[in-house]
Amino acid sequence: MTFEDKSPRSARAMARLLHSRLLWICAVxxxxxxxxxxxxxxxxxxxxxAAYYFGIFAMSWDLLFGFAGEVNFGPTFLIGIxxxxxxxxxxxxxxxxxxxxxxxxxxAIVGGVLLAVPALRLRGPYxxxxxxxxxxxLLNAVVIFAGVTGGEIGMTVPDVLSxxxxxxxxxALAALIISAAILFGLSRxxxxxxxxxxGQDPVGTQALxxxxxxxxxxxxxxxxxxxxxxxxxLVFYMGTASVDTVVDIAIGVQVIIAAVLGGRRTILGAVxxxxxxxxxxxxxxxxGQLNTFVVAAVALAVILFFPEGLxxxxxxxxxxx
Amino acid sequence: MSGPVRLRIRGLxxxxxxxxxxxxxxxxxxxxxxxxxxxxxxxxxxxxxKLIMGVERPDSGTIEFAGKDIAGWPAHRIxxxxxxxxxxxxxxxxxxxxxxxxxxxxxxxxxxxxAAAPHIEERARTIAARVGLADVxxxxxxxxxxxxxxRLEVAKAIAxxxxxxxxxxxxxGLTLAEIGDFxxxxxxxxxxxxxxxxxxxxxxxxxxxxxxxxxxxxxxKVAEGSTDEVMQNETVRRVYLGGKIEAAERSxxxxxxPALLEVEDLSVLYGKAQALDxxxxxxxxxEFISIVGLNGAGKTTLFNAISGLVPYSGAVRFEGHDINxxxxxxxxxxxxxxxPESRELFTHMSVRxxxxxxxxxxxxxxxxTHLEWLFDLFPILRQRQSQHARTLSGGEQQMLAIARxxxxxxxxxxxxxxxxxxxxxxxxxLSKAMDRxxxxxxxxxxxxxxxxxxLPHADRVYVLDHGRITWEGAPGRFAxxxxxxxx
Numbered sequence: 001m002t003f004e005d006k007s008p009r010s011a012r013a014m015a016r017l018l019h020s021r022l023l024w025i026c027a028v029x030x031x032x033x034x035x036x037x038x039x040x041x042x043x044x045x046x047x048x049x050a051a052y053y054f055g056i057f058a059m060s061w062d063l064l065f066g067f068a069g070e071v072n073f074g075p076t077f078l079i080g081i082x083x084x085x086x087x088x089x090x091x092x093x094x095x096x097x098x099x100x101x102x103x104x105x106x107x108a109i110v111g112g113v114l115l116a117v118p119a120l121r122l123r124g125p126y127x128x129x130x131x132x133x134x135x136x137x138l139l140n141a142v143v144i145f146a147g148v149t150g151g152e153i154g155m156t157v158p159d160v161l162s163x164x165x166x167x168x169x170x171x172a173l174a175a176l177i178i179s180a181a182i183l184f185g186l187s188r189x190x191x192x193x194x195x196x197x198x199g200q201d202p203v204g205t206q207a208l209x210x211x212x213x214x215x216x217x218x219x220x221x222x223x224x225x226x227x228x229x230x231x232x233x234l235v236f237y238m239g240t241a242s243v244d245t246v247v248d249i250a251i252g253v254q255v256i257i258a259a260v261l262g263g264r265r266t267i268l269g270a271v272x273x274x275x276x277x278x279x280x281x282x283x284x285x286x287x288g289q290l291n292t293f294v295v296a297a298v299a300l301a302v303i304l305f306f307p308e309g310l311x312x313x314x315x316x317x318x319x320x321x
Numbered sequence: 322m323s324g325p326v327r328l329r330i331r332g333l334x335x336x337x338x339x340x341x342x343x344x345x346x347x348x349x350x351x352x353x354x355x356x357x358x359x360x361x362x363x364x365x366x367x368x369x370x371k372l373i374m375g376v377e378r379p380d381s382g383t384i385e386f387a388g389k390d391i392a393g394w395p396a397h398r399i400x401x402x403x404x405x406x407x408x409x410x411x412x413x414x415x416x417x418x419x420x421x422x423x424x425x426x427x428x429x430x431x432x433x434x435x436a437a438a439p440h441i442e443e444r445a446r447t448i449a450a451r452v453g454l455a456d457v458x459x460x461x462x463x464x465x466x467x468x469x470x471x472r473l474e475v476a477k478a479i480a481x482x483x484x485x486x487x488x489x490x491x492x493x494g495l496t497l498a499e500i501g502d503f504x505x506x507x508x509x510x511x512x513x514x515x516x517x518x519x520x521x522x523x524x525x526x527x528x529x530x531x532x533x534x535x536x537x538x539x540x541x542k543v544a545e546g547s548t549d550e551v552m553q554n555e556t557v558r559r560v561y562l563g564g565k566i567e568a569a570e571r572s573x574x575x576x577x578x579p580a581l582l583e584v585e586d587l588s589v590l591y592g593k594a595q596a597l598d599x600x601x602x603x604x605x606x607x608e609f610i611s612i613v614g615l616n617g618a619g620k621t622t623l624f625n626a627i628s629g630l631v632p633y634s635g636a637v638r639f640e641g642h643d644i645n646x647x648x649x650x651x652x653x654x655x656x657x658x659x660x661p662e663s664r665e666l667f668t669h670m671s672v673r674x675x676x677x678x679x680x681x682x683x684x685x686x687x688x689x690t691h692l693e694w695l696f697d698l699f700p701i702l703r704q705r706q707s708q709h710a711r712t713l714s715g716g717e718q719q720m721l722a723i724a725r726x727x728x729x730x731x732x733x734x735x736x737x738x739x740x741x742x743x744x745x746x747x748x749x750x751l752s753k754a755m756d757r758x759x760x761x762x763x764x765x766x767x768x769x770x771x772x773x774x775x776l777p778h779a780d781r782v783y784v785l786d787h788g789r790i791t792w793e794g795a796p797g798r799f800a801x802x803x804x805x806x807x808x
Contacts (some may be wrong), residue, residue: 131653184573190428193417197425201378201412210430218432265416272540 021315026268033173042165044282047239049165051278052172056230058258058270060223063183065256067192067201068219070120071128074135075227075255077115080247082108082228083148084142087241090157092148097159101232107246108228109221116220120213132249140245154242161236168237175233176271179226184267186222195219196265256313257299263309272310324352327485327516328373331394333382335372337712338685341365342368344540346382347438350485355507355517357531357548359524359557361716361746365540366520367409368486373518374406375399386485397430405483409490411470413462420445420458422473426480445480452476452506460510468499471557475506485516492526504530528552574780578605580656581764582627582733587635589622589788596622598788599635603734609758611775611796614785620768621662623785624735628652628659639733654682656732662741662768664722668711672702672721675710679728688728695724698754716747723754734758736767740774748774772799 037045059074086104089095095103119130142149149155162168186192197205198212205212235241245251254277262273280298284291306313328350335343340752342364350356358366373379373384375396384392391399411423423445424437436637438507452472462470471491478486488507492500507530510517521527525547527534534551536544544554551557589597597619604610614620629649634793637644644652667675676695680688696703699720705713710721719739726734740748748771755778758765769775776782776796784792794802 186435190424190437191432191435193421193425194428194430196414196416200414203396204408204412205409206396207374207376207400207406208426208477209397210428211395211397214430214432 013127022268025311025314029272030177037166037169039309045165045169047278047282048275049168049172050234051275052176052271053234054255054274055229055277056175056226056246056260056272057255058262058274059179059183059253059267060226060230060269062259062262062264062267063195063219064223065186065259066267067187067195067199068216069196070216070220071125072131072223073128073256074131074133074252074253076247076249077131077134077138078108078112078224078227079231079251079255080135080138080142080243081111081231082224083231083235083241085228085244086232087155087157088148090159090236091155094158097236099162101155101229101236104232105228107226108224108231113217115154118219120216135247135249135252139243141248142243142247150241152243154240154244156240157198157235158175159236160239161233170314171233172237180268180271183222185225187265191215191271247281261299261302261309263312263315266309266311266315269309269311276310324354326351327386328518329374329383329385331383331385332382333369333372333384335368335377336380341540343372343379346537346540346542347540348545350518352484352516353511353514354533355511355519355531357527357534358518358520358537359527359534359551360537360543362716364537366537367489369537370518370520372487373399374404374487376756378407380554400481401430403484404487405478405481405485406487407474407478407489409493411474413460413465413470413473416461418459418461419454419465419469419473419476420449422462423476424449426477426620448476448479451479453502460666464566468495469501471495471499475503483515485518486510487520491519492521498601500526524552525748544642555736574585574605574608576605578607581606581608581640582603582766583636583638584623584627585636585638587623587626587637589619589626589631589633591622596788597626597633600785600788600790602783602790602793604764604766606763607764608779608780609755609767609778610783611769611779612783613765613769613772613775613784615770619786619788622788624659624661624737624766624768627735628657636708638697641704641706653729656730657735658726658729658731658733659725659735660722660737660739662737664718666710666718666722666725669709671707671709672713673706675721676702676723676728679725680735683728683730691728691730695727698727698757699724716743716750719743719747719751719756724749731763733764733766736765738768738770740769740771752777 036048052291057075057079060078061072064072082104085107089103090097090100115131115134119127121242122130135299143151146152161171194205194210194215197208198210198215202212209215226320233248258273258277260271260273261276262271263269277295277299280295281291284294287294308316326349330349331347332464333346343773346365349357358369360366368377372379372392375391375394375398379392380393383390384506386404391402391687394576403422417425420442424441427441427445428434428437444456447457449455452475453525454469454472454476457465457469462473465473491503491507495503507517507519519527531548533546534548535542536551536554536557538556539675544551580603584600584602587597587600590593600619600623602612603609612620612623620629625631627637629644629647629652633645635645639652639655639657644655644657647655667678670678676692677688680691701717702720702724705717710718715719723736723739739751743751752774755765759778767775767779776799779796782792782794782796782799783790792802
């Protein structure tokens, strides 16, 4: 009887503990990220800058997979559209960087809606296949319209964010923190709740009066907006837009691995996964050809032994004892 | 007592491929009334509900609600209009608490409201308290027993404050006391002036609740009227209630017959919960053994342990060899075949393909003769050969599941709750099949909650209660010694 009486209270206490543990992890991570420019080389800052944009890609992807329950095999479709739209507007029409980034996000949303509305009529793996085909279509479009896009070689943008590594790092970190705050807030809001319900029990959720297609399309648009913005920023950081950096399927696979590695349904874990993946690839570069192999093996091991991902494991470790 | 008509249904029809699920169904449902919808499994009751709710699209017919024909509307629009359905199978969210589930049902379908209005939390707690979930409101559904999950479904329905409630099989898997609680909740809905459509195959529970009853058989209405009238109706009695279950005389299996399966000190832990506690039993060659016990007693866990699906401590010996640690596939090929409670059919394959997969290892000639024998055992499967398994009714699916297990030519056939959710008329057919199984050389281990079904066929009976074997003996002694103590 005493057990019965105590359990709800202990459940509440547990929830609070978890909550605070997440807060703690975030605080440490943010403070670490803020102090890095003081003692880390410009080279490493550059690597982290790219990793942060990757973190935004991975978080956007987790909103779709972890919450809406839809596996988007083509995250680079949304990223690539945003990146190329921004790059073309900048190089051909000379629009300022902020305008180009906004336009990149808007174009990614339009592309996302055009893809999601028909694709969401399909169930299960077919949705994933459509998103995969979308990437191939974009890839072909970039190559065919080489006059505008620079084709396989890519295009150079006249403007860049900054030539200073530290400034670039601050911009990426700011973009990451703002995106993380918004996406995480969304995932914990009532919208996140409806989205999770739509993903896990579509029939039951509709019978509760929720138009799940509307919510899933909205999730797709949100995912597209952040992917497009980060894609555009990445272009102005690197100074080029090319198929290899923002459209290629291998990039999309890396985004997916980062999100799963970090922890499904955590949003924030995706950042952890992205930083780990990019950093490890860079640090292991001396291994030469073996480098990608080792990173892939490590990622595989993490997914096998910690199916909840890095953040999921960090949050639940010790809880079961 | 009943008020204005809320729902007016005419000529409702639905086909799934070649299967006519619902044919020309029509009825009125008034406010403050409970209409019971009864019929054996596969008669189309659940489909009628899904058509009304918009989960399935009707092929033809009208569903008039508040002056509008809502037939063919999407489910979310129908739900917003004021209808609600309590589903038979609850699929709670993994990470949300009970309270959050209720809150979800209270939320508006809006893309711009990020936070719930302040009164929603309080309202959710009130609703949780009304269905008796106040104490567990902050727990996760995975930690709750089955009946609490059913209560959660009801709580979600109350949160929607619907004018019309469709309740699908509310009593399945509940104990008598729980059925009483649920009946009170459902009566409460009627007294609040809601229109209630109740589907259940437990005629007794429906009869006790419903103001009027409509009986269906094979997708058609066979009777409608007061519950008493419908129960007296001759067609209803014939198609629904069926005859009594009687077992043929059996030859006794002598005690010195070698044991085919021996279970010794078998214990299973699920996390902290002790699912099985030092269970022991013996199945001799040619015997028909029934293991009876209520839901949650550990029957399925025991069978899964024997089949190698869950890790356990203790010993399971089959034909004298310890099979603890063998793979699931090796155990099945060795002759221990389980026909699981959940049936696990290949739903997108045809009936024939399901059977062929079961008999994959047989030489073609043997497979053909075996198939013939099974078609004699379950004649309906012969007619349904080319149909997808998912289009079968519950009873037919169960027959297919058993037949598929039989195609593996088991030495020991484990049947886990074959009667789950099936109507008496199907039970009778299954019961006859059991009798014929007895005449073969197959040894059967049957797990059942339904004692009426489990006893007549059994040579010996074990009672499993809270993970322990509490009684063992001949079926004849069961009534005397266990008596009413069992339930």
